[in-house]
Amino acid sequence: MRITNETIKEGAGILLKESVGFEFLGPLDNNLSNTLGFIEDEKYLANLSSNKNISGVFVTKELSLKITDRTTTKIICDEPRYYFYLLFNYLAKKNYKKKPSLIHPSATIHPSAFISDYNVQIGENVVIGPHVAILSDVIVGNNCVVKAGTVLGCDDAEEKRTSRGLLHIFHDGMLIIGDQTEIGANCTIDKGFSYKNTVIGNGTKIANTAYIAHSVHVGNGCLICACKICGSAVIHDNVRINPGAVIKDQITVGEGAVVSIGSVVVRSVPANQKVTGNFAIEHKKFIYEHAKRMIDP
Incomplete structure (x- = not known):
């Protein structure tokens, strides 16, 4: 399921001004292209910069200033971990299918x-x-x-x-x-x-x-x-x-x-x-x- 502005609004309650689109949600070491992740500590900045599969991150305003790569979409929030996993739960439940045993x-x-x-x-x-x-x-x-x-x-x-x-x-x-x-x-x-x-x-x-x-x-x-x-x-x-x-x-x-x-x-x-x-x-x-x-x- 593609992650769009509407998905992020419904799943995490965050309204974005710029248009976004991601294919996957995952950690900073994810090997899938066009992934949305999160970062909450500057010690992981090197992980972010070295993984070109990460196209966007949930990040605090303070830490976002240290992300100098202009191609990374920054979704500003007060607690990146919380909003990332809130969105994960939303997507997981939405995509979950039931089939007869x-x-x-x-x-x-x-x-x-x-x-x-x-x-x-x-x-x-x-x-x-x-x-x-x-x-x-x-x-x-x-x-x-x-x-x-x-x-x-x-x-x-x-x-x-x-x-x-x-x-x-x-x-x-x-x-x-x-x-x-x-x-x-x-x-x-x-x-x-x-x-x-x-x-x-x-x-x-x-x-x-x-x-x-x-x-x-x-x-x-x-x-x-x-x-x-x-x-x-x-x-x-x-x-x-x-x-x-x-x-x-x-x-x-x-x-x-x-x-x-x-x-x-x-x-x-x-x-x-x-x-x-x-x-x-x-x-x-x-x-x-x-x-x-x-x-x-």
């Missing part, structure tokens, strides 16, 4: 399970256990198993703090689960946004009580054991994350990596590395440091 006749669904009557697709030979809730905007691939009490397709707590209070961001994306994936009991997996869905790869096993937040990408053949994975983290193929671990948002765990039990991972993990501890470090280094403390406390 599709359940393959070979699927086995327990009578106590709840499945949204719109925007759900369930593939061949899927087994849905007791008291499972599959909310809208979820695709479950072929030959999957979802065990008792699991909830798929939740909104996450994506709240933007503004001077006007917390602004909840509408989740307009999907949760896409690949083929031959098994999800244990009492798990929660959130759906994503239109610009970044939540994706669970083929053949991945998710053990009981795991939590996977919005826009997380989990690869193929992973073993996710009773842990928490925060928003927009990327878990590559054949990763094992052991019980009690917490994975920070927006980091990457490389292919074949292992996260030890109870670890708190706050930075990206290279492929085939094992990490341990709070905060997690390379496993052998953790063992060495621990032994050193035991000998020389």
Whole structure:
């Protein structure tokens, strides 16, 4: 949906004098041409000037004076973050479409399970256990198993703090689960946004009580054991994350990596590395440091 003066007036309540037109709404690192973003701190001026895809920004009057590029449209407002996300919510809700859910006749669904009557697709030979809730905007691939009490397709707590209070961001994306994936009991997996869905790869096993937040990408053949994975983290193929671990948002765990039990991972993990501890470090280094403390406390 093209973003025009009328769109900005209806969605953000801002009346512009000059005529504008944008194709996309997104952050300053967006790679889509003719994007409208926002900037609220001068430390991001370099990001703005280096990304030619950003054609306009919500910006304060004071900060607008430091944007010297004459081609950038400046939409002056007192709180750029608030108006940007207000417009995001407006567009997301306006573009959101409902389609009847599709359940393959070979699927086995327990009578106590709840499945949204719109925007759900369930593939061949899927087994849905007791008291499972599959909310809208979820695709479950072929030959999957979802065990008792699991909830798929939740909104996450994506709240933007503004001077006007917390602004909840509408989740307009999907949760896409690949083929031959098994999800244990009492798990929660959130759906994503239109610009970044939540994706669970083929053949991945998710053990009981795991939590996977919005826009997380989990690869193929992973073993996710009773842990928490925060928003927009990327878990590559054949990763094992052991019980009690917490994975920070927006980091990457490389292919074949292992996260030890109870670890708190706050930075990206290279492929085939094992990490341990709070905060997690390379496993052998953790063992060495621990032994050193035991000998020389």
